[in-house]
Amino acid sequence: MFSENLHFFEKLSIFLIETKIPHEKIKFLKNTISLKGGFIVTNPSTADVILTILKSPARISRYIGSETRKPIVSIEWVDKCVSKGARIEFVDYLIRGIEEDAMDWTTVEEEEEDQDLFDEDSNSSSSRSPIYTSENEHSDDGRDVDLDPRFLNTSYECLRPTPLKPKFNAKLVELLEVIERAREVNDQWRNALSYRRAIAVLKSYPRDIISHKEIKKIRGIGSKIGYQIESYLRTGTITEAEHILQDKRFHTLELFASIFGVGFKTALSWYRKGYRTIEDCKNHPNLTKAQQLGLQLFDDLREKTLPQNSPFSKRRMSREDVEEIYNIIKENVKKLDPGCVLQPVGGYRRGKELNGDLDLIISHPDEERVPSLLNDVITTLTEGGYIKNLLYRARSESRTGIIDHLEKCFVAFLQPSTQIKRQVDFIIATQSQFASALVGWTGSRQYERSLRRYAKREKKMVFASHGLFTNTKPRILIPTSTEREIFDILGVPWLEPEMRNC
């Protein structure tokens, strides 16, 4: 005879930790709470209950400070109340009850030490609670689906093949890439990394994701991205990605960061100064040497970080463009010294159709010849009228401002057929460095990241583009002569360059 209690949150004051909850979901929670008679408070000490999606006590304590006398409850509790039409007990949703001792949870913060290495948004699949329950309990994407057995569920991307163009989940990958770029351009690299890793999973997954239950079993996809994927499965899109694509600020930041010599921090600071166009940037008072060149050559080199479908990137190189340039360089370098060994690397070697630059390793069997090699190559190609500008140069002996210990030079190279200046990166390696330079400069960025992490954590070795070392006090070089040998020593499966596109 009782009708449903429509105000089952009556007089309940709630403090909501919004961190890691997708915007949509926050809106839904706030709406539901006030609709059902509850209210949101901005101070945890005035709340009856604290709602969160977070699971790490150390993490939660950052948002509620020393407040330990309140129950902390998972946001799923709200979903459950809605579906039951009544306020239900906290018990099954308690992250921390009131009686519990505050001691064990204001302590440890060590989980963060591996920041570069571990995705803050990831979790081990076993310890995960079912947080993906949507407001729509009857959506048909909720089937419990096992992971595809062909998929290697690991957080090391270098252990599984990742093709350049995913056969599955392509639209989803595209949307998540938008969000990843937005994070990157906003200088949230840790968060961008979370997306990067989720994208890598989806690109290597051997079939379309069909259920959010499937997603939560995958290592490397945490709660927030899991939610976004769930909403993608329901609606066919991710609203945040759609919003980003409409956002002028995002496009401007991407444009600025695509200037050679301008990174995300500078792009942000210029945007905050009110700059909106490339012309605005040109008037900036103290441009660095690199930025002056980047702006001067902007129309030639504009493709640095811009994705293929960006309105600003029309000048990426086809494989034929790259080959034209490569053949010219090869001819001239061989004429200079027939002993030189040339090896194109980077995205071109991984099979990319459209490339922003050409990365080229040059080596020589004679160690004595190597130190003068780069100068000679640059001189020859400059005299030949090909190299028009030097963009960046790093000598192996300089200790600061060096990407790795290999000598290298980035130049603007005039492509004869198009008369467009293209970026060519020369990397010099001795014969003993050649194999690791090959592995290190073929990429992808994410592949290299996971390879180094795997070497360090699983094998107690340090992999760098100039060599493989033991991870000991004085590092000891482990000699390698081929790419396969490096893979064997590290114990990672051999992957063709085309399968390192994570």
Added chain:
DNA sequence: AAAAC
């Protein structure tokens, strides 16, 4: 801070 994978 930026250049690279």
